[in-house]
Amino acid sequence: MWTEESTNAVQQIVTTLSVFCIVFVIRAWWNWQTAGLGLKSIPSKGSLGWPIVGESLSVIGCTGDFTFERWLRERIQKYGPMFKSHLFLKPSILMTTAEEVKFVLEDPHKQMRNGAPESLKRIFGSTSIFALEGEEHRHVYKILNDSILMPELKKKTSEFNRIMRHSLSSWDGNTLDILGAMQTIIFKLMTFNFFGIPWEGEIADRIASLLDTVVLGPTCLPFYFPGTDFYKASNAKRKVTEIVLPIIRQLRSAETGGTSKYASSAEKFPYQNLFDVKLNGKEISDTAVCDILMSPILTGGQGPGTVVGLAIYHLTNNPSMLQKAQAEVDQVRKQKEELGETDLSVSDLKDLKYLNQVYNEVLRISTIVPGGGRVALSDIHFNGHVIPKGWFMLAPFVLIHMDPELYPEPSKFDPDRFETPPNPGKFLPFGRGYRTCVGRDFTRLVVLMALYHILSNFTWDVVSCSGKLKYLPFVKMIGEFQLSFRSRTHLP
Numbered sequence: 001m002w003t004e005e006s007t008n009a010v011q012q013i014v015t016t017l018s019v020f021c022i023v024f025v026i027r028a029w030w031n032w033q034t035a036g037l038g039l040k041s042i043p044s045k046g047s048l049g050w051p052i053v054g055e056s057l058s059v060i061g062c063t064g065d066f067t068f069e070r071w072l073r074e075r076i077q078k079y080g081p082m083f084k085s086h087l088f089l090k091p092s093i094l095m096t097t098a099e100e101v102k103f104v105l106e107d108p109h110k111q112m113r114n115g116a117p118e119s120l121k122r123i124f125g126s127t128s129i130f131a132l133e134g135e136e137h138r139h140v141y142k143i144l145n146d147s148i149l150m151p152e153l154k155k156k157t158s159e160f161n162r163i164m165r166h167s168l169s170s171w172d173g174n175t176l177d178i179l180g181a182m183q184t185i186i187f188k189l190m191t192f193n194f195f196g197i198p199w200e201g202e203i204a205d206r207i208a209s210l211l212d213t214v215v216l217g218p219t220c221l222p223f224y225f226p227g228t229d230f231y232k233a234s235n236a237k238r239k240v241t242e243i244v245l246p247i248i249r250q251l252r253s254a255e256t257g258g259t260s261k262y263a264s265s266a267e268k269f270p271y272q273n274l275f276d277v278k279l280n281g282k283e284i285s286d287t288a289v290c291d292i293l294m295s296p297i298l299t300g301g302q303g304p305g306t307v308v309g310l311a312i313y314h315l316t317n318n319p320s321m322l323q324k325a326q327a328e329v330d331q332v333r334k335q336k337e338e339l340g341e342t343d344l345s346v347s348d349l350k351d352l353k354y355l356n357q358v359y360n361e362v363l364r365i366s367t368i369v370p371g372g373g374r375v376a377l378s379d380i381h382f383n384g385h386v387i388p389k390g391w392f393m394l395a396p397f398v399l400i401h402m403d404p405e406l407y408p409e410p411s412k413f414d415p416d417r418f419e420t421p422p423n424p425g426k427f428l429p430f431g432r433g434y435r436t437c438v439g440r441d442f443t444r445l446v447v448l449m450a451l452y453h454i455l456s457n458f459t460w461d462v463v464s465c466s467g468k469l470k471y472l473p474f475v476k477m478i479g480e481f482q483l484s485f486r487s488r489t490h491l492p
């Protein structure tokens, strides 16, 4: 039986425990909010949000009308251009002016490491380009970069044209989700480019469908439970590795005199340079080569398809621009026909002046990669502030692209603003500094080639457009953008 005394005692214990809990929560909250403030000159403005999750959920929620740019602007108005937050499980500093973005991306005193999300590093492997740092990063970056910049790409344009023409040959009379359709084509182009895998074969189809799942991974939390995107993406990546690893072994043996049916179609990818790389002082393993070659496919695989889809979207919504782009494409095609050519060559790209402007404007208005992230390896002194060791720095390019002083009426799609080529410091779709995108020339080539072939061969009607843009970590259309295509019968 409860006596009055025992009831009072229990009440006292409960009250004391509650007070302890409240004090504990307030202290934890205070510690969280003042983390790093011992360093006095850390930007004191900003909010670290909720314990553990910080402000990540409000950032992840940036879709549709609530853009990441709006999220940033609201805070800049409140706290100024450099402010603290807590993003993706790390205390963070947002550095938003052009000068701050440059500082983060160029890292002049080599005090930073890459801040790619944990899920990205775990799926792509410990030797993917995102996980490598210092000399190892520089070496591997150079090999990848040199292999897909313009001089090398020139050698591949006729095969790329063939892939495009073959893939588009079934579009007449069909309704397609343009983004999905483009994505498959780009994956095939890339597996051909990096592994020499014939794009018409069954292997390329299997890899392309697995890659559709792998690319879910980097955008999700790294929880390996059945049913999660991370789980599905990790397993799909393992299956791609199982397919690709024997090809890498064959290519390595071909470099030392053996034979490989892939070596001839690999079109001079500098595999030997890659096999010569030393990681941690040891000869590179086949799995590491595989991860290095897969990282551009996995990161870059979605970008060009998204740009083609968005270009078609904007042109469809602006008939006068569509007409202008089509007239330009028709003129280039006519000139080529007179010379007996059908392929779009690298030198033709400069004749597609308006299409280049459309391409730049898509990259500006929908900054596909909204920013670059780095982690401080030591306390970093910058403009009177100290960024503490271990803090994450985010440099968003999206604000530069939507700055009304640089781009009047920035939300308006207006390719004419690129009549003169963009100023590199004010146009950063591919970043800058020593981690600038290695796929920049590849993207321009394949996007313009895809638009050229689509515009010269088809007209289309919009069947459904339930698509909404999701902004982070990369711009992506979720939902459908279905078009029904018809061959152009009355070509000028």
Ligand code: HEM
Residues within 6 Å of the ligand: 105, 129, 130, 141, 144, 148, 295, 296, 297, 299, 300, 301, 303, 304, 307, 368, 369, 371, 372, 373, 428, 429, 430, 431, 432, 434, 435, 436, 437, 438, 439, 440, 442, 443
């Ligand atoms: C619309 C298309 C694309 C956009 C907007 C884009 C944008 C970017 C940006 C901004 C970065 C730098 C991120 C940073 O500084 O942290 C980057 C890095 C990278 N991109 Fe792209 N990219 C695109 C397509 C591609 C393609 C097609 C490939 C491969 C063929 C590719 C491969 C890479 C790689 C490997 C890196 C990592 C470089 C490093 O960490 O050293 N990207 N990309």
